[in-house]
Amino acid sequence: MASKTIVQDQKIPSVTKKVTTESILQFESCGILKKENIHNNPELAAKRLGTTYAIASGRMSITFAAESMRKFFGPDVFNHTGTVNLKFLRPVKDGDTITVTGAVNGTEDIEGGTRVSVDLFCDNQDGDRTAVGLGTAVIK
Amino acid sequence: MANSKLKIFDYDKAEIGEALGSYEYILTQEMLEAFRASVDDPEAPFPTLGVKHDATAFAMVYDDPIGTVNAGNQVEFFNPPIVGKKINVTGRIADKYLRRDKPYIVIEAIAIDEDGRMLEKLSTYQLKRPDELGKKWHPKP
Numbered sequence: 001m002a003s004k005t006i007v008q009d010q011k012i013p014s015v016t017k018k019v020t021t022e023s024i025l026q027f028e029s030c031g032i033l034k035k036e037n038i039h040n041n042p043e044l045a046a047k048r049l050g051t052t053y054a055i056a057s058g059r060m061s062i063t064f065a066a067e068s069m070r071k072f073f074g075p076d077v078f079n080h081t082g083t084v085n086l087k088f089l090r091p092v093k094d095g096d097t098i099t100v101t102g103a104v105n106g107t108e109d110i111e112g113g114t115r116v117s118v119d120l121f122c123d124n125q126d127g128d129r130t131a132v133g134l135g136t137a138v139i140k
Numbered sequence: 141m142a143n144s145k146l147k148i149f150d151y152d153k154a155e156i157g158e159a160l161g162s163y164e165y166i167l168t169q170e171m172l173e174a175f176r177a178s179v180d181d182p183e184a185p186f187p188t189l190g191v192k193h194d195a196t197a198f199a200m201v202y203d204d205p206i207g208t209v210n211a212g213n214q215v216e217f218f219n220p221p222i223v224g225k226k227i228n229v230t231g232r233i234a235d236k237y238l239r240r241d242k243p244y245i246v247i248e249a250i251a252i253d254e255d256g257r258m259l260e261k262l263s264t265y266q267l268k269r270p271d272e273l274g275k276k277w278h279p280k281p
Binding site: 017018023024026027028029030031032033035037038044048049050057058059060062063064066067070075078079080081082083084085086087088133 | 163165171174175177178179180181183184185186187189190191192196199200206207209210211212213214215216217218219220264265271
């Protein structure tokens with residue numbers, strides 16, 4: 001794994017992503033149902049949310065956070081034992097730059113290893129928090 | 141266009157444990173590449189996140205004219221999916237509750253591949269009053 005020792009408050013690698021209309025639409029194109037939604041249709045977003053823009057799926061932020069976690073624990077660990085749990089606080093939209101940061105907040109011995117918990121934060125280019133949550137992975 | 145086979149979602153009638161759509165699809169190289177490009181991560185191992193298993197399971201059963209906003213997501217990773225393999229998805233309504241008088245449901249989907257490998261468990265906390273978030277984001281003076 002990328003980090004050989006885990007200590008309290010240890011920072012995980014940050015990840016910064018530029019979100020664009022193109023990336024939002026490409027993410028939406030991955031679905032197997034081709035449905036219009038608040039992510040790919042600005043008019044629908046306006047009708048339902050009152051926004052003037054389509055918003056990025058929260059699952060994009062989940063993916064960004066998972067990348068940070070994967071880089072910290074390594075794919076052999078995170079891709080098989082990892083979790084990400086985010087609460088969304090603000091919309092992410094075209095033109096935003098999202099930075100994921102995090103730090104270890106605790107460990108717990110469990111059967112088969114140690115579960116490491118990481119506080120996760122997503123912030124935009126203005127310093128506004130767009131999501132907050134917790135990630136975990138189990139190390140041997 | 142509305143699908144006449146879909147039920148109109150009624151929050152009051154939704155039940156915890158209620159089955160949503162179950163379906164299968166084959167993960168293609170194109171899907172993997174599109175997902176990786178969209179999140180600017182050439183090693184992103186779970187294109188299943190872009191497929192939105194739980195929301196897809198919901199949309200296969202319900203038409204929701206009010207719409208929804210994701211208040212949160214929780215995902216557990218077990219094994220990255222493999223291109224060319226069939227993925228089987230089972231969805232359900234895992235929870236339903238009011239918070240500050242606002243209606244939420246939790247939809248959940250479990251994905252297993254054709255070899256029986258558990259891939260991912262994805263849950264979404266959906267606020268069924270999306271206009272409430274719009275007001276929060278754009279408060280009127």
